Amino acid sequence: MAKKKRSNLSSASVSLALVVALAHPATAQQSLETNFRTTGAAVTAVFEPQRQVIQLSSAVIYDGRKEIAYGTIISADGYLLTKASEVEGVGKIDVCVDKESFKNAKVVMTDPRWDVALLKIDATDLTPVVFAPDSKLPRGTWVVVNGVTSRTNRRVMAGIISADAREILPEGGAVLGVTLKETKKGLSVEEVSKDSGAEKAGMKKGDILTAIAGKPFKEIAALGKLLAEMKSGTDVKVTLLRDGKKTELDVKLSARGDLFREVSRNDQMSGDFSNRRSGFPRIIQHDVLGASITMGGPVLDLEGRAVGMNIARANRAETYAIPVEELRELAEGMVKQVTVTATQ
Amino acid sequence: MRKHKSEPSSSVPIRAIRGSLFLFSLLAPIAGAFPVNEKKAPASLGDIKAIQDALLAVIPKAQAATVNIDLGDGSGSGVIVSEDGLVMTAAHVSTGVGKEVTVDMPDGTKLKAVTLGLDSETDAALIQIIEKLPDGKPYPFVEINKADDTKLGDWVFSLGHSGGFTKERGVVSRIGRLVRVANTTLQTDGALIGGDSGGPLFDMDGRLIGIHSRVGPQIPVNMHVPVKVFTDNWERMLKSVFIGEGPFAEKPEKGKGFLGLATKSAEGGIEVTKVGKKSPAEEAGIKEGDLLRTLNGEKLDSREKLQSILAELAAGDKLALEITRDGKEETVKLKLGKR
Numbered sequence: 001m002a003k004k005k006r007s008n009l010s011s012a013s014v015s016l017a018l019v020v021a022l023a024h025p026a027t028a029q030q031s032l033e034t035n036f037r038t039t040g041a042a043v044t045a046v047f048e049p050q051r052q053v054i055q056l057s058s059a060v061i062y063d064g065r066k067e068i069a070y071g072t073i074i075s076a077d078g079y080l081l082t083k084a085s086e087v088e089g090v091g092k093i094d095v096c097v098d099k100e101s102f103k104n105a106k107v108v109m110t111d112p113r114w115d116v117a118l119l120k121i122d123a124t125d126l127t128p129v130v131f132a133p134d135s136k137l138p139r140g141t142w143v144v145v146n147g148v149t150s151r152t153n154r155r156v157m158a159g160i161i162s163a164d165a166r167e168i169l170p171e172g173g174a175v176l177g178v179t180l181k182e183t184k185k186g187l188s189v190e191e192v193s194k195d196s197g198a199e200k201a202g203m204k205k206g207d208i209l210t211a212i213a214g215k216p217f218k219e220i221a222a223l224g225k226l227l228a229e230m231k232s233g234t235d236v237k238v239t240l241l242r243d244g245k246k247t248e249l250d251v252k253l254s255a256r257g258d259l260f261r262e263v264s265r266n267d268q269m270s271g272d273f274s275n276r277r278s279g280f281p282r283i284i285q286h287d288v289l290g291a292s293i294t295m296g297g298p299v300l301d302l303e304g305r306a307v308g309m310n311i312a313r314a315n316r317a318e319t320y321a322i323p324v325e326e327l328r329e330l331a332e333g334m335v336k337q338v339t340v341t342a343t344q
Numbered sequence: 345m346r347k348h349k350s351e352p353s354s355s356v357p358i359r360a361i362r363g364s365l366f367l368f369s370l371l372a373p374i375a376g377a378f379p380v381n382e383k384k385a386p387a388s389l390g391d392i393k394a395i396q397d398a399l400l401a402v403i404p405k406a407q408a409a410t411v412n413i414d415l416g417d418g419s420g421s422g423v424i425v426s427e428d429g430l431v432m433t434a435a436h437v438s439t440g441v442g443k444e445v446t447v448d449m450p451d452g453t454k455l456k457a458v459t460l461g462l463d464s465e466t467d468a469a470l471i472q473i474i475e476k477l478p479d480g481k482p483y484p485f486v487e488i489n490k491a492d493d494t495k496l497g498d499w500v501f502s503l504g505h506s507g508g509f510t511k512e513r514g515v516v517s518r519i520g521r522l523v524r525v526a527n528t529t530l531q532t533d534g535a536l537i538g539g540d541s542g543g544p545l546f547d548m549d550g551r552l553i554g555i556h557s558r559v560g561p562q563i564p565v566n567m568h569v570p571v572k573v574f575t576d577n578w579e580r581m582l583k584s585v586f587i588g589e590g591p592f593a594e595k596p597e598k599g600k601g602f603l604g605l606a607t608k609s610a611e612g613g614i615e616v617t618k619v620g621k622k623s624p625a626e627e628a629g630i631k632e633g634d635l636l637r638t639l640n641g642e643k644l645d646s647r648e649k650l651q652s653i654l655a656e657l658a659a660g661d662k663l664a665l666e667i668t669r670d671g672k673e674e675t676v677k678l679k680l681g682k683r
Binding site for chain 2: 315
């Protein structure tokens with residue numbers, strides 16, 4: 001299914017022609033001032049009650065001075081959730097909540113299936129988000145999310161629920177992130193892809209792969225069949241021969257589409273979208289325009305309650321959020337697991 | 345101020361459509377002005393809720409009439425505007441007159457359709473669905489805003505099959521405002537993407553005001569063809585006229601069709617001596633040695649006859665060839681390619 005979608009996306013012949021607006025100057029043209037456009041200040045001003053929730057219950061996550069993501073506060077004592085793939089590998093994570101800065105936030109846990117990271121900051125009296133009872137929202141329901149931010153002030157952007165809640169399958173299926181060659185010795189690693197699970201696990205050129213999850217294979221096609229049964233984001237044990245010695249590595253599977261991105265025509269017109277934008281068990285979709293760094297923040301309804309958390313900017317017209325039902329489960333489950341471990 | 349008209353605008357010559365297509369009933373109520381549109385910006389959450397109430401009330405009907413148009417090598421969107429299956433879309437989606445396409449209803453039902461006329465200068469086109477719904481019911485359709493009374497700053501919403509048809513996702517809805525108004529273009533700040541082309545733009549009463557056409561390099565720059573462009577050309581488009589020589593569709597040129605085979609005269613027809621690689625002839629399965637007897641019912645008694653028939657046809661035109669292969673008679677159907 002994901003494959004089919006890709007072919008549609010790249011079908012340049014009938015997709016929207018990317019015509020530059022200014023090419024045909026129209027006569028007697030009228031234009032609405034920026035201030036009054038959907039994301040303009042005069043319009044977003046009306047969402048002040050929701051902005052106050054965003055001010056207190058969302059976080060801005062920094063790598064040095066660079067904003068990398070937003071976060072959703074889930075406990076008064078400093079736990080927050082964000083988009084894992086945006087904070088992974090960042091040496092020193094700083095977090096800003098309301099007007100306060102917190103240095104050296106810890107990534108205490110991640111859930112690769114949902115691409116969610118649990119962060120902990122040294123705080124005591126934060127205002128966690130209030131979860132909405134459910135995310136069963138029809139198309140046309142307003143949602144409010146983080147907009148542009150400064151060190152002291154959060155702004156908001158608003159949009160509407162766009163589509164049916166659903167699963168987003170991994171684009172192109174699960175892959176290890178290596179190029180293989182069938183040799184006399186077996187399947188030999190020719191190249192390890194940058195940022196792949198294989199690279200992170202320490203796989204090297206020349207390794208001879210013999211089994212995955214305990215299941216042996218000899219040809220590329222056989223490995224492909226085994227991978228087709230697996231999900232991206234999960235860890236899998238890979239058995240290999242290195243310098244003749246049997247070795248095992250835990251490799252996190254990536255979605256082919258996230259790793260080997262063929263930039264489609266729709267991607268070209270989409271600006272800055274999320275690197276990881278597929279492989280989510282269930283999402284709700286809205287139309288708020290935002291860059292990839294705006295993921296991780298809460299998605300509020302008009303009552304100021306969280307109906308979800310932004311998880312992927314898919315393209316110029318579609319943004320995905322984890323629905324509140326699953327978000328709540330993730331939040332409670334992860335905090336419980338961490339605190340139980342801590343008290344043992 | 346929004347002009348509120350109690351009568352349909354006389355500038356909308358859409359009454360002369362085929363009898364059964366008389367959907368633009370003169371008695372159709374014209375909804376009152378949407379109050380929030382009278383304000384430069386929503387003044388309270390009450391206004392915001394009024395927008396939401398309007399959307400929740402009209403989206404289901406608009407959604408049911410928003411179709412995907414599958415052209416085989418890609419897809420666009422369209423919207424049904426009559427109970428007997430007339431679809432408005434963009435010219436760069438329909439790409440030609442008299443072409444067979446497939447319409448995907450939101451529930452996944454596939455229906456045969458044929459492209460009618462188009463305006464290649466403004467990106468407007470009509471398509472007619474020619475296959476009944478499985479339950480035999482009238483097609484779901486939306487009302488066109490004949491009053492043409494939308495104005496700058498109005499709240500609007502876009503629907504479409506962004507990036508292609510996905511049943512699990514359904515039609516994608518986006519909100520925005522009318523940020524620029526020109527003669528043949530409306531611009532909104534609700535984001536469109538490939539696949540949305542030809543999809544509908546609605547006002548807060550759920551009336552069709554435009555068809556998605558193209559986007560600018562910045563995300564909030566999204567262009568639509570106003571419905572007036574359609575209604576101005578309505579009768580000609582219904583009669584399958586290819587209007588203009590604009591950038592949105594290429595007029596097929598006679599004699600520019602490509603078949604891709606060489607022949608020599610033979611008894612009872614002409615014999616294929618060579619078939620071009622990846623040519624329409626090869627793709628249709630024509631082989632060297634086949635005897636071509638008739639083309640679209642006309643006897644092929646010489647190579648010149650084949651050439652004279654092809655000279656009257658264009659790329660995309662359909663051919664039916666009666667052939668004899670190994671003593672057996674067959675009919676081969678194919679479409680001419682582009683030379």
